[in-house]
Amino acid sequence: xxxxxxxxxxxxxxxxxxxxxxxxxxxxxxxxxxxxxxxxxxxxxxxxxxxxxxxxxxxxxxxxxxxxxxxxxxxxxxxxxxxxxxxxxxxx
Numbered sequence: 001x002x003x004x005x006x007x008x009x010x011x012x013x014x015x016x017x018x019x020x021x022x023x024x025x026x027x028x029x030x031x032x033x034x035x036x037x038x039x040x041x042x043x044x045x046x047x048x049x050x051x052x053x054x055x056x057x058x059x060x061x062x063x064x065x066x067x068x069x070x071x072x073x074x075x076x077x078x079x080x081x082x083x084x085x086x087x088x089x090x091x092x
Contacts, residue, residue, distance in 0.1 A: 010058060010083045015092045019043050023051045024076065024084050027061060031075040055080070 014020045022041040026032065034052060038045040052074060055061045060080035064073040076084065 007079070007082055007086055010060065010079070011086050011090070011092065013058060014060070014083060015087060017051070019047050019051050020055060021087070023048060023055065024060065024080060024087075027074060027076050027080070028084060031064065031073045033071055033073060037074070 014024060019041075022043055023037055026037050026041040032040070034045060034048050037043070037052075038048045041048070043051065052061065052063075056063065059077055060083060061074050062077050064075060066072070
């Protein structure tokens with residue numbers, strides 16, 4: 001499977017969940033903590049935590065300070081940025 005096919009699979013994975021999409025869109029331009037992601041995306045904090053774990057497992061986001069118990073900072077990976085860009089272009 002080529003790289004574009006892998007990205008399309010990840011696009012599909014993101015768009016089947018409005019929560020995943022909202023969290024990715026919230027992280028598009030900035031590094032944020034989960035509370036800020038929850039407020040800006042309108043997704044409850046418990047759901048945000050679950051979504052962050054899922055997106056991290058799919059290499060779409062990364063936690064910059066994994067060892068912190070509070071105030072963890074999340075940002076998109078390069079692949080996450082590509083996926084979000086494809087979703088936006090294709091208007092899924």
